[in-house]
Amino acid sequence: MTARATGERTLRGRVAVIGIGETNYYRHGASPDPEFKLALKAILAACNDAGLDPREIDGFSSYSDDRSDAARLAAALGIRRLSTTTMQWGGGGGGCCAAVANAAASIVAGLADCVVVFRSLAQGQYGRFGQAGGIGTISGERAYLMPYGVLAPPQRFAMRVRRYMHEHGVRQEAMQAIALASYHHAQSNPRAVMFGKPLDPEKYNASRWIAEPFHLFDCCMENDGAAAIILVPEERAGDFRNKPAYVLGAATGAGYRSGAMPHNSPQYASASFETLAPALYRMAGISPADVDVVQSYENFTGGVVMALAEHGFFKPEEANDFLVLDNLIAPSGRLPLNTSGGNLAECYMHGFELVIEAVRQIRGQSVNQVKRNDVAMVIGGPMVTPASNLLLGSGATL
Amino acid sequence: MSDTPRAAYLPEGLPSPVPENDGLSAPYWAGLQQNRLLVQRCPHCTTWQFGPEWLCHHCHSFDVEWTEVEPRGRIFSWERIWSPSHDALRGRGPYLAVLVELPHAGHVRMVGNLLGDPLQTITIGTDVEGVFEHHHDAVPRYSLLHWQAAG
Numbered sequence: 001m002t003a004r005a006t007g008e009r010t011l012r013g014r015v016a017v018i019g020i021g022e023t024n025y026y027r028h029g030a031s032p033d034p035e036f037k038l039a040l041k042a043i044l045a046a047c048n049d050a051g052l053d054p055r056e057i058d059g060f061s062s063y064s065d066d067r068s069d070a071a072r073l074a075a076a077l078g079i080r081r082l083s084t085t086t087m088q089w090g091g092g093g094g095g096c097c098a099a100v101a102n103a104a105a106s107i108v109a110g111l112a113d114c115v116v117v118f119r120s121l122a123q124g125q126y127g128r129f130g131q132a133g134g135i136g137t138i139s140g141e142r143a144y145l146m147p148y149g150v151l152a153p154p155q156r157f158a159m160r161v162r163r164y165m166h167e168h169g170v171r172q173e174a175m176q177a178i179a180l181a182s183y184h185h186a187q188s189n190p191r192a193v194m195f196g197k198p199l200d201p202e203k204y205n206a207s208r209w210i211a212e213p214f215h216l217f218d219c220c221m222e223n224d225g226a227a228a229i230i231l232v233p234e235e236r237a238g239d240f241r242n243k244p245a246y247v248l249g250a251a252t253g254a255g256y257r258s259g260a261m262p263h264n265s266p267q268y269a270s271a272s273f274e275t276l277a278p279a280l281y282r283m284a285g286i287s288p289a290d291v292d293v294v295q296s297y298e299n300f301t302g303g304v305v306m307a308l309a310e311h312g313f314f315k316p317e318e319a320n321d322f323l324v325l326d327n328l329i330a331p332s333g334r335l336p337l338n339t340s341g342g343n344l345a346e347c348y349m350h351g352f353e354l355v356i357e358a359v360r361q362i363r364g365q366s367v368n369q370v371k372r373n374d375v376a377m378v379i380g381g382p383m384v385t386p387a388s389n390l391l392l393g394s395g396a397t398l
Numbered sequence: 399m400s401d402t403p404r405a406a407y408l409p410e411g412l413p414s415p416v417p418e419n420d421g422l423s424a425p426y427w428a429g430l431q432q433n434r435l436l437v438q439r440c441p442h443c444t445t446w447q448f449g450p451e452w453l454c455h456h457c458h459s460f461d462v463e464w465t466e467v468e469p470r471g472r473i474f475s476w477e478r479i480w481s482p483s484h485d486a487l488r489g490r491g492p493y494l495a496v497l498v499e500l501p502h503a504g505h506v507r508m509v510g511n512l513l514g515d516p517l518q519t520i521t522i523g524t525d526v527e528g529v530f531e532h533h534h535d536a537v538p539r540y541s542l543l544h545w546q547a548a549g
Binding site: 136137138139140141142143144145146147148149150151152154155158159160162163166208209210211212213257260261262263264268 | 408412413414415416417418419423427448449455474475476477478479480481483484487492493495496497506507508509510511522538540542544
């Protein structure tokens with residue numbers, strides 16, 4: 001049963017993902033298409049997957065200041081009526097689940113009927129994320145960091161992870177296991193940018209340091225591509241080609257003064273899910289033991305360690321024992337993780353490829369399909385503010 | 399604390415820090431140029447605050463005052479950076495960044511470089527003292543605050 005009749009304020013069971021679409025994924029700067037064209041291709045692929053006339057779309061939702069503007073998309077696609085256009089505040093992948101939640105909320109509130117959630121990226125056209133240059137002066141948070149050579153994302157997050165390792169005795173091998181799991185899964189995924197490029201512990205250990213404690217393989221790739229999903233109200237979920245994946249819960253934000261800059265968050269050694277994880281489980285009405293498969297955003301492996309612990313899969317002090325490759329791989333590890341290869345090895349689509357993989361797992365269509373597949377979790381943007389998370393479920397969970 | 403002229407820790411060419419155009423952090427940056435470390439403190443509820451904001455996050459008073467504090471603290475976390483991400487840093491690695499907490503100023507934290515051997519062993523909790531680094535020739539001129547093991 002859905003919660004619809006109770007009047008409870010929830011997304012649980014009220015909205016379904018009925019279409020998923022992706023472009024080819026490319027190394028950064030290698031897309032033959034410009035960014036806006038990638039967005040269009042992904043959206044049309046999602047419509048085709050669903051068996052939906054694209055003109056029925058009436059809303060757009062995205063994050064990280066996506067440059068593919070909703071008004072232009074609506075005009076380009078010739079949609080008949082534009083209802084909702086939501087952009088999640090915050091940079092990077094912290095919004096990848098929040099964008100889904102915002103779209104779902106629009107539908108539950110009656111503001112829209114058929115919303116596309118998407119991310120599009122062409123770094124050849126717009127420049128890379130990891131590099132900083134050509135700036136004469138700097139103010140705000142970055143003024144306290146950049147003059148000290150703390151510029152790129154790995155440099156901005158390494159000290160958070162180092163502190164977490166110090167407080168909880170987490171070893172490098174725990175982060176290594178997360179990298180190995182992503183690469184392991186990518187070897188079965190022809191879409192993955194790192195398909196055909198396996199990783200083993202020796203190669204991980206021999207890889208260069210980017211910023212200690214991050215080796216090269218602890219850091220996400222940078223890629224070009226686009227990905228999209230389509231959401232409709234629960235009552236329409238059965239009208240389309242594929243098995244629906246229902247939103248069971250979502251949460252977005254962070255805890256007390258999490259955004260205090262520079263590096264002054266009270267809960268510094270944290271992935272920012274102290275308030276979000278309980279909120280997610282509360283809305284979905286489930287516990288960590290009910291989760292069958294997890295897609296957890298790897299900007300850096302250390303953030304995944306924190307995020308999984310904060311979602312209750314193990315205590316921080318148990319990270320070294322829990323985070324070993326056998327536990328993290330499909331089909332039957334204790335907690336199959338990043339089963340498409342994720343940000344490290346499939347494509348860094350700012351986590352939206354993770355949302356799509358969660359839908360595939362619920363449908364039973366993953367190239368690394370887990371055996372139990374009724375509940376799939378996505379965790380977006382560890383260590384940033386706001387962060388977000390999402391639980392999807394099969395019809396059997398409602 | 400020392401203020402002897404010395405080569406800058408990192409090469410010139412990184413962006414110069416300047417206050418926001420609303421001036422919020424101007425006293426902080428001006429203080430560094432005078433070998434003074436200023437941190438916001440609320441005179442009403444004694445809450446310390448860094449980075450600066452227009453009001454006290456605890457009692458919401460707008461009367462937050464810039465208060466001079468001794469530039470000393472202890473290492474809260476650290477990183478050794480090997481991969482350059484700015485043209486000015488090509489070939490300059492590794493180097494060390496530290497996050498230093500100031501127990502005598504409400505445990506506020508600030509990022510700086512740790513002077514000395516870039517391959518030195520670093521222990522979280524180590525006491526450090528501040529070293530002002532002046533970029534008088536930069537346009538606009540500015541100063542930074544680095545750290546070294548307390549003598």
